[in-house]
Amino acid sequence: MKGRHPMAGSQSSLREANRARVVDAVKKHGGLTQVELAGATGLSAATVSAIVKELVAAGAVEVRNTVRSGRRAQLVTLAHRVGLVAGVVVGYRHLRVALADVSHEVLAEQVLPLPTDHRSDTSLDRAALLIVDLVERVGADLDELLGIGLGLPAPVDPATGMISVRGVLRGWDSVQVAQVLEKRLACPVFADNDANLGALAESTFGAGRELRDLIYVNVSQGVGAGLVLNGRVHRGADGTAGEIGHVQVDPAGRICGCGSRGCLETVVGCPALLEPLYPSYGHVTLRDVVRMTNQDDPGCREIVADAGATVGTVVAALATGLGPQRVVVGGDLAETGETFLGPLRDALRRRTVLSQAGGPDVVPSALGLRAELLGAIALALASTDLFERPDSTDDEGAGR
Ligand SMILES: [Zn+2]
Structure with a gap:
């Protein structure tokens, strides 16, 4: 059984907060060198180095060699085994689905044509089937899926996960879109407007x-x-x-x-x-x-x-x-x-x-036509608490 590990004293909570800052920065950018991590978190190089060591030992992040500005550097990414996330973007005529690991690396993706005036029930069915298919294709299991980001070509109320203006996307009105997909796959779904996802991706990586x-x-x-x-x-x-x-x-x-x-x-x-x-x-x-x-x-x-x-x-x-x-x-x-x-x-x-x-x-x-899809993955990662899975047996997770 996994729980939080509140340690006594303000030193411990400061350390916890710093660890969370490092994890959040890696989660957002997909991979950063230790120098970049110090810049992104405002922490000293020594603190970043110590935290990265702890996180590697806990299996939360991985470190591999890379080259930055012609020099060798160590790239810190979230550990691939932490799990998977999916991005789904519903367009007027296409459905795009991708599966990524927690370091934003896309492992598999597919585009399906949709009929004009497609309806929510059939399109969400297709999205669910496609996700199952992609999970199988990468040799993973559905319970490794931590979260799904879902983009829609209509305004989405972040509070309800429903399209907030009627008539903009026919066949999708009054549907609890996020909840429907969530039920199909037993996995948290975070819905947003597709252009918001494009903005998120372009501002993060593009x-x-x-x-x-x-x-x-x-x-x-x-x-x-x-x-x-x-x-x-x-x-x-x-x-x-x-x-x-x-x-x-x-x-x-x-x-x-x-x-x-x-x-x-x-x-x-x-x-x-x-x-x-x-x-x-x-x-x-x-x-x-x-x-x-x-x-x-x-x-x-x-x-x-x-x-x-x-x-x-x-x-x-x-x-x-x-x-x-x-x-x-x-x-x-x-x-x-x-x-x-x-x-x-x-x-x-x-x-x-x-x-x-x-x-x-x-x-x-x-990022071209993939901007929204990469944004859906980024939304899923940003919204999912990667280290607080109820079924996790890893007691040494990064903790938040
Ligand atoms: Zn109009």
Whole structure:
């Protein structure tokens, strides 16, 4: 039976707190050298060294040789045998699932196409089956799974794990999404908006590393933004922060699934984005448009550039409100590079005063289409107490 080990005296609790700081830093970044750990925790090199030694002895972390800036260094990662976490990202048309160890290393992943207007019950069934499959594929056991991060293309109320706005993702309203998957796999599930997960991943490992304030924008089948403010993902009331897909850009436009008119998503989301191409190009998909844009097709370039400018007007307003250091752009359209990013950046420059003070730079995602999935893994790791498993027999765990 595993329990906490409260040791007497403030010295012991200080030591416990320092150990927790080291474990949390390794958990967040996946692997750090001892010098980087000292920087990340604010502890002295000697304290870090002593704590790492203790944690290695307890089997909580592993140390291996690496090279940093041309010098040999020792990389500290969480011990692989601590367990596994899974990331699941539900998109409008795809389901992405990955299995990772506690050092963020992805062991297996798979993408499945989903039908349009897929429903929560069948999609969550597929996600559960896929996780079981991936666990088997890496030769592990389902009870090694410690937690699951789940991304959804809709605002998610962090308190309930449910989608907090009706109509945004049809077939998923009023479903206790996290609980349903939790029951299927007997494992804790932490649900969040997909763009928030992209923001988390980019700010931890990607194009926003080391930045305290950034906006992450994902433009794929739909449009969403995730905000990192003062170094943390900002979810807002009911998880609705950054829901830019439902900002009105055309007062005389089409009625959106959310019930409003002329939302950004009714202009640059699919199928609206592709519609002007149909008469001349026949049936094309978003991936076709990205590919043809990168092959310099003028019609596709036109569509993508217009979308960049339209998204830019909304991002300009958001950036004026928040004053980010950087705007990171991910999703399918970001793969067209400057064709999409240029007009977006231009709108930000022309429509705000931010640029007069230097302004945020606009860069493509460093993690590409996997940003949300890596964010789901990061969320699962951040939310799971790795060393307090009820079935653990390891009495010398890192303790928290
Ligand atoms: Zn809407």
